[in-house]
Amino acid sequence: MANERVTEDMVDAAMRALGYYDDEDAIVVEKQQSVVKAIREALSKASKTGKGRAGYPEFIVTSPDTPDIVVLVECKADTAKHESANRDKPVDFAVDGVLHYARFLSPRYTVIAIAVSGTRSSNLWSFFLMPKGETQPKVLVAPSGAEVDSLIPMDDLIRAASFDPMVHQRRERDLILFSQQMHEFMRNEAEMSEQEKPLAVAGTLIALSNDVFARTYDAYPARDLPDFWMRTIKDEVSKAKIPVSKVNNMTQPFTAIEVQPELSKSTHAYPKGLLSEIVRLLADRVLPFMTVYHDYDVVGRFYGEFLKYSGGDGKLGIVLTPKHVAELFALIANVNKNSVVVDPCAGTGSFLISAMMQMTKTATTEAEITSIKKDRLIGIEQRPSMYALAVSNMILRGDGKANLYQGSCFDTPNINAVKKHKDSSGRILRPNVGLINPPYAKSKADLSELRFVDNMLDMLEKGGTGVAIVPVSCATAASVEKQTILNKHTLEAVMSMPPELFTPVGAIACIMVFTAGVPHNVANKKSWFGYWREDGFVKIKNLGRVDRHHTWPGIRDRWISSWRNREVHPGESVTATVTAKDEWVAEAFMETDYSNLSQRDLERVLLDHALFVLKGSQPAETADDD
Amino acid sequence: MAYAGNDLGKVGELTVALSGNGVLSTFVQPEEFVTGFHVMILSPKDAAMSTVEKLWWARCIWENRYRFSYGRQANRTLASLEVPATLPDWVHTLKVPTHEGLARAAGASVTLTDPTGTGWADFRLDALFDVKKGKRFTKASRVPGDTPFVGASEKNNGITDYCDLDPLHPAGVMTVVYNGNSVGYAFYQPEPFVASDDVNVLYPKVPMNRWVQLFVASIIKHQRSRFTYGYKWTLARMKRTVIRLPVATGGEPDWDFMERYVQGLQFSAALRPEMTVHELVNADVEKSAS
Numbered sequence: 001m002a003n004e005r006v007t008e009d010m011v012d013a014a015m016r017a018l019g020y021y022d023d024e025d026a027i028v029v030e031k032q033q034s035v036v037k038a039i040r041e042a043l044s045k046a047s048k049t050g051k052g053r054a055g056y057p058e059f060i061v062t063s064p065d066t067p068d069i070v071v072l073v074e075c076k077a078d079t080a081k082h083e084s085a086n087r088d089k090p091v092d093f094a095v096d097g098v099l100h101y102a103r104f105l106s107p108r109y110t111v112i113a114i115a116v117s118g119t120r121s122s123n124l125w126s127f128f129l130m131p132k133g134e135t136q137p138k139v140l141v142a143p144s145g146a147e148v149d150s151l152i153p154m155d156d157l158i159r160a161a162s163f164d165p166m167v168h169q170r171r172e173r174d175l176i177l178f179s180q181q182m183h184e185f186m187r188n189e190a191e192m193s194e195q196e197k198p199l200a201v202a203g204t205l206i207a208l209s210n211d212v213f214a215r216t217y218d219a220y221p222a223r224d225l226p227d228f229w230m231r232t233i234k235d236e237v238s239k240a241k242i243p244v245s246k247v248n249n250m251t252q253p254f255t256a257i258e259v260q261p262e263l264s265k266s267t268h269a270y271p272k273g274l275l276s277e278i279v280r281l282l283a284d285r286v287l288p289f290m291t292v293y294h295d296y297d298v299v300g301r302f303y304g305e306f307l308k309y310s311g312g313d314g315k316l317g318i319v320l321t322p323k324h325v326a327e328l329f330a331l332i333a334n335v336n337k338n339s340v341v342v343d344p345c346a347g348t349g350s351f352l353i354s355a356m357m358q359m360t361k362t363a364t365t366e367a368e369i370t371s372i373k374k375d376r377l378i379g380i381e382q383r384p385s386m387y388a389l390a391v392s393n394m395i396l397r398g399d400g401k402a403n404l405y406q407g408s409c410f411d412t413p414n415i416n417a418v419k420k421h422k423d424s425s426g427r428i429l430r431p432n433v434g435l436i437n438p439p440y441a442k443s444k445a446d447l448s449e450l451r452f453v454d455n456m457l458d459m460l461e462k463g464g465t466g467v468a469i470v471p472v473s474c475a476t477a478a479s480v481e482k483q484t485i486l487n488k489h490t491l492e493a494v495m496s497m498p499p500e501l502f503t504p505v506g507a508i509a510c511i512m513v514f515t516a517g518v519p520h521n522v523a524n525k526k527s528w529f530g531y532w533r534e535d536g537f538v539k540i541k542n543l544g545r546v547d548r549h550h551t552w553p554g555i556r557d558r559w560i561s562s563w564r565n566r567e568v569h570p571g572e573s574v575t576a577t578v579t580a581k582d583e584w585v586a587e588a589f590m591e592t593d594y595s596n597l598s599q600r601d602l603e604r605v606l607l608d609h610a611l612f613v614l615k616g617s618q619p620a621e622t623a624d625d626d
Numbered sequence: 627m628a629y630a631g632n633d634l635g636k637v638g639e640l641t642v643a644l645s646g647n648g649v650l651s652t653f654v655q656p657e658e659f660v661t662g663f664h665v666m667i668l669s670p671k672d673a674a675m676s677t678v679e680k681l682w683w684a685r686c687i688w689e690n691r692y693r694f695s696y697g698r699q700a701n702r703t704l705a706s707l708e709v710p711a712t713l714p715d716w717v718h719t720l721k722v723p724t725h726e727g728l729a730r731a732a733g734a735s736v737t738l739t740d741p742t743g744t745g746w747a748d749f750r751l752d753a754l755f756d757v758k759k760g761k762r763f764t765k766a767s768r769v770p771g772d773t774p775f776v777g778a779s780e781k782n783n784g785i786t787d788y789c790d791l792d793p794l795h796p797a798g799v800m801t802v803v804y805n806g807n808s809v810g811y812a813f814y815q816p817e818p819f820v821a822s823d824d825v826n827v828l829y830p831k832v833p834m835n836r837w838v839q840l841f842v843a844s845i846i847k848h849q850r851s852r853f854t855y856g857y858k859w860t861l862a863r864m865k866r867t868v869i870r871l872p873v874a875t876g877g878e879p880d881w882d883f884m885e886r887y888v889q890g891l892q893f894s895a896a897l898r899p900e901m902t903v904h905e906l907v908n909a910d911v912e913k914s915a916s
Contacts, residue, residue, distance in 0.1 A: 472856035499854045508856025531852075587852040588863070594741035594870050597848050602738070603891050605844040609814060610893035612783040614728065 006119050007075040008058055014151045020061065027063050027154050032056035038108060039070060046104040048090040048097055057101045066158050068132065068171070070105055071112045074098035082117040082124045095126050099137050102130045110167050112140060112157055125150055131166040138164070165550055175298075176543055178285050179305040185281070190262045190274045195385055198303040198348075200275075202392035203254045204282050205298065207232040209396065214283065222266035222273025229275060230258040240395050249406045253388040299393040300348035321437045322501060322545065324535065324552060325469065326350040330358035331560045332495075332513060333433045333465045337363040337372060342418055342431035344409035344456050346379030349390040351435040353397055375423035378403045378431060380414050409455055418459045432464035434516070440471055440507055449474050450481035453512065457489045462517030465492075472496070472508050475584035483580035486520035493563060494584045495530035498537070503545055510585060513563075526575040528566050529586035532559055570595075635659040638677070640668040640684055645699040650691045652684035666704055678720045682713050728896055733889035739872055747873045752865040754842075754879070755828040759861050760801075760821030761794060774817055776801045778824035780808040783815070786822075793818030800828040800839055802846060804859040810850030812843035826864055834881065836897065841884035845869050 020027050034040050039060060046055030059073035076082065076094040083095035090100035094115035102111040113128040127148040128137035140148045142156070143163040152160075161167055182201065186192045192200060207213045213232040220228055233254050237247050257263070263275040270277045286298060304320045321329075329351055335341060341355045359372045377394070381387040387406045394404065403421065405414045423429045438452030449470040457466045466489070474481075475494055485491075493513040501509060511532075515523065536551035561567075568574055571593030578584055635641065635655055643651040645664040652668075654677060661667065670680065686709040694700050739745040751757060760776070768775065771790025779786045784801050795818065802812045805824040812828075814836055821827050830839070846869060853859045859867075874880040888894060 472854075476857060496857070499856065506855070508854055533851075585857060587857050590852060592849055592852070592868075592870070594746070594848070597741045597845070599738050599891075601848060602841065602844045602888065603893075605812075605840055605847065606888060606891050606897075607893050609783065609840055610728070610896040612785075613816065614723075614896055615782075 004075055004077040007077050007116055007123070010120050010123065011059065011073055011075060011116050011151075015059075015061075018151060018153045020154055026065065027061065030060045030062075031058065032060075034060045034062070036062060039105065042104050042108060043101065046101055048100055050090075055101055055104065057098065061154065063154060063158065068110055069112065069158055069161055070109045071114065071154070071157060072098055072101050072105070073114045073116060074101065076115075076117040077119070079118040079122060079124050082115065083126065094124075095128075099128065099130075102128070102137065103135055106130045106132060106134055108132065110161055110170070112161050113137060114151070129161055129164055129167070131161075131164060132170050134166065138166075165553060169547065169550070172301075173543065173546075175286070175301060176305065179302045180542065182278075182281065182302070183306055186278070189270075190260065190278075192257075192260065192262075194306050196257055196260070197306045198299065198389055199253055199385055200257050200278060201282065201302045202299045202389050202396075203229065203233050203257060204279050205286065205396055206236050206392050208279065208283055208287055210236055214287075217276065217279050217283075218272070220272075220276070222271070222276065223264045225273055225275050225279075226258045226260075226264050229279070230254060236395065237391070240391075246404075246406065249384065250388050250391045253385040298396065299389050300350045300353070303348050303389060320347070320502075321350050321469065323350065323354075324537070324547070324556070325497075325501065326354035327358075328511075328556065328559070329435045329467050329469075330355045331556070332493075332511065332563060333435065333467050334564070335359050335433055337368050339433045340376045340378070340421070340429045340431045341433045341435060342378040342380075342456070342459055343435045344380045344418070344459065345436050345438050345452060346381040346390045346404060347386055347437070349379060349393040349404075351437070352377045352379055352390075353393060355433070355435065356397065371423070373397075375403070375429060378405075378418055378421055380405045380407065380409045380418070382406070382408050409452065415455070415459060430461040431459055432461050434460050434464065434466040434468075436466070436468045438468065438470065448479070448481055450479065450485065453514075454481060454485050454488075457485065457514055457516045460516035464516040466514040466516055468512045468514075469497070469509050470512060472510050472585060475510050475512065476588075478581055482584075485514070486580050488517065488519055490515040490518045490520050490523035490525070491527045491578065491584065493528040493530065494586070495532045495559075495563070496586050498533050498535050500539065500545065501535075503539060512584070520579075526577050527584070528563065528573065528575050529584075529589055530559065530563060530573045531571065531586040531590055635661060635667050636669070638670070638680065640670075640680060640687075642666045642668060642687060642700070642704065644701050644704065649694045649700055650687055652687045654680045654684060664699075664701075666701075676718075677722055678717055679713060681722075682717045683709060686710060729892045730895040731890055731892055732894040732898055733886060735890040736883070736887045738887065739883075741870055745872055746870050747877065748868045748870055749879065750865070751828070751846075751867045751869060753831075754869075755800075755830055757861060757865050758795075758827045758829065760823045760825040760827060762823040763789075763791065763820065774815070774819040775822065776813070776815065776819050776825050777822040778803045778806040778808050780811040784811065784813040784825065785819075789820065791820045794820050795827050798836070798839075799830070800843055800846075801825045802828060802859070802864065804853075804861075804864065806855070809853045809859055810847055812846040814839045814843055826859075826861055832881075835885065837885040837888040837894075838881050841888050842869070842871070845871060 015021065015029060020029050033056065034043070039062070043056070044054045045052050047053035048055060057072045058075045059071070061071035061073070063069070074094050074097040081093050084093045087093075087096045087099060090097040094117045098113040098115045102113040105111045110132045111130040113130060115126040117124045127140035129140045130137050140160055141163070142148055142160050148160055183197065186197050186200065207217075207229050210232045213228070217225060217228070234247070234251050237250055264273055266273050300320070300323070333339070333355075335355050335358050337359050339355070339359055341352060343349075343351045346352060356372060356377055359376065360369050363369045363372060379390060381390050381404065384406065387404065391404050405417055407414050409415070419430055421429050421431065434456040436452060436456045438449045439447075440449060453466070453468040453470065456468065460466055491512065492515055495511040497509045497511060499508050534555070536547060536549060536555050537545040538548050540546050540548060562569065562573055566575065570591050574586055574589045574591065576589040582588070635658060637656065637658060639655055641653050641655055641659070641661055643649055643665055687707065690707055763775075768787065768789040768791065771788060773789055773791050773793050774785045775787040775789050775791070776784045777786035780803070784803065795815070797815060797817050800812055800814055801821055803809055803824060804826050816836065834842070849867060849869065872880045872883050874882070
């Protein structure tokens with residue numbers, strides 16, 4: 001009879017060859033039992049016979065950097081025992097067994113379940129993913145879209161699991177909930193203002209990126225930690241090699257946090273002080289997400305969470321770009337490793353980060369990735385605290401040298417700095433992509449949204465692509481700014497966005513796409529208008545708008561492909577020749593889709609009218625207002 | 627009648643609201659029900675009491691609303707409320723309208739032709755209608771009266787209020803909401819009315835009867851999805867909006883088809899001007915009796 005040990009040894013050898021045993025701190029491979037208490041507890045009633053005793057998978061692999069993912073391996077000696085027809089015989093079959101164990105762990109972990117059977121000469125491998133909170137397995141798929149069919153390095157396994165949209169979403173949800181807890185904590189315990197909270201988070205994350213701080217903060221007494229915290233931030237920012245004047249600009253807002261009296265107080269509940277507690281919470285809950293969840297705009301996410309409660313910022317014209325719109329921008333502009341991207345109203349830097357993600361996807365060498373991060377992302381931000389957040393965001397995302405300027409995007413020195421931006425070797429790299437979400441509804445007439453757009457377009461090299469999200473009124477109302485822009489640049493496209501996009505702020509927006517430096521009448525072509533009103537997101541209490549039904553990737557791809565190919569579909573998109581006098585929106589040109597007009601529509605109108613007539617057109621009984 | 631306690635309500639019992647804005651609102655419940663805290667249930671002592679009689683008593687209770695307010699709720703005093711000692715004879719001759727009676731069509735059913743096919747054509751709204759803007763009247767400037775006030779509503783034919791202003795528009799035209807969540811809702815107005823500035827009024831350039839205008843109203847409503855708070859259906863935009871209508875052989879709108887089509891739909895009999903509710907109900911009773 002075949003021996004299961006042979007199979008286990010084969011798996012062990014495969015892991016060894018792929019470096020699973022190289023760094024004990026990075027990857028923990030355990031057999032049958034785990035030292036992680038939560039895993040042990042979850043498996044303690046997981047026996048395959050279903051009798052409530054403990055279960056022992058052959059391998060349990062974890063990575064402390066990714067505490068929410070567990071890899072389980074179950075072996076069977078004979079390939080005939082690989083998988084049963086209904087996957088319901090966990091005692092006898094490898095696939096059945098590993099999925100059985102996975103279900104015990106999936107309430108708390110995202111599980112990668114691997115079933116192996118056979119010997120060196122003949123064997124079968126199956127890879128499954130059970131996202132946290134799910135009970136049904138999915139086939140594990142690499143980011144490239146290919147099914148995983150042989151053992152791959154741990155990093156790649158984790159990447160494949162992280163790539164899964166459901167895992168992605170679950171993490172996003174966890175992080176939002178955590179940021180809400182953080183908000184409550186900072187408000188109730190530390191009496192911090194809405195502006196200070198994201199700074200405290202950003203500063204702490206920067207400090208935690210310093211190894212010494214991460215290991216020793218716990219040892220500092222309450223009154224000494226703020227000073228250590230501040231010094232670490234300054235060190236880290238200096239390491240980022242931004243000019244000295246900028247280091248001061250950048251770190252100044254954090255000093256306001258440093259001197260918060262509540263933070264350095266030692267209380268009964270928090271003997272080490274509140275700052276220490278904040279650091280601990282972020283170290284436990286957020287840091288792991290950043291190391292793995294690579295496309296995450298953490299600072300922006302937190303900032304958005306805090307903005308929601310402050311309420312006032314909407315009126316100040318600060319409209320935070322939703323993450324999926326930032327992603328859309330990078331795709332509309334079709335950025336790649338050769339792009340040089342500028343955002344003159346950088347805010348928390350979310351456009352730059354999503355552009356960076358998109359650009360690195362097209363890079364093939366380490367040097368290209370370095371060039372993207374160091375030389376190809378440029379931003380300007382006026383408000384000092386926001387500037388500090390943007391720089392933090394870039395530093396945390398691995399941008400060694402943040403090309404972020406503090407000041408007004410209308411100031412000549414800043415404009416020149418962008419136009420004459422040089423890479424590390426001194427070569428001029430003028431931006432060829434501009435992304436902007438300008439401040440809305442500034443009361444000063446000369447600061448209309450379109451002036452920001454015009455200013456951004458002027459920074460780009462000829463033929464560059466500018467993308468802007470602005471209130472619909474900018475597109476529909478006749479304005480001098482529209483004419484000014486068309487005199488110099490070509491209107492390529494306008495997309496009408498979902499009305500609730502900026503919930504809870506009530507701005508209705510559209511995205512405009514321009515080609516810089518080519519006057520509209522010289523280009524002499526039709527513009528493309530998209531009716532992008534349904535992004536599939538739904539409003540959920542406490543979470544805002546979320547892609548609950550996982551429809552966004554499909555909708556996004558359809559939008560982007562129809563834009564890139566200038567496709568025209570009734571009810572969705574249309575092309576038209578426009579001037580500054582016209583309305584630049586799909587609604588004005590689009591053909592109504594009558595194919596869905598049915599008898600029910602007419603019956604509805606008739607019923608309403610008949611009921612009204614039957615009721616009699618007399619003053620209502622009561623003066624109820626509804 | 628007696629207070630029936632707070633358990634499951636039975637078919638045919640009356641509910642009376644005891645507090646709030648709707649104090650003394652009284653209804654005959656057609657199905658089993660549960661109620662909230664501030665609702666009393668009345669159960670007829672005479673088990674054979676007809677629905678029409680119950681509705682009469684409900685109406686009597688309703689007439690006492692003026693006695694109550696937030697400060698004085700109806701809880702304790704309801705049992706002592708006085709209602710007429712006897713009910714008039716004519717109550718016994720009334721009949722409750724039925725769904726079947728009301729839902730009848732005025733004409734034979736007609737099949738809708740394919741709106742994307744060649745039997746339909748595009749027309750600019752301002753080729754068919756004179757489009758006029760409503761006028762702004764603040765709530766404070768309006769005194770209650772009999773003139774329908776059409777505002778930005780999708781309910782009750784767009785009528786949000788009745789006021790004492792002189793009507794500014796005649797009967798027989800359409801209103802279209804251009805502002806707010808109800809943008810695009812179009813209504814045929816059978817009475818002279820006042821339109822608010824959230825509404826545009828469509829005057830037919832050629833004679834169009836109620837049936838035809840109801841058909842056009844539903845086509846106009848079909849445009850709803852393209853307008854939002856950010857992109858309102860302003861007068862200028864409405865004038866140049868293109869709608870699609872069935873056409874006759876000459877390429878003109880086929881008004882006759884639209885009229886016959888709408889007359890073939892449910893509830894159209896209720897719109898025949900010569901019919902009263904009671905005639906409708908009685909016609910139904912006669913029909914089902916025969």
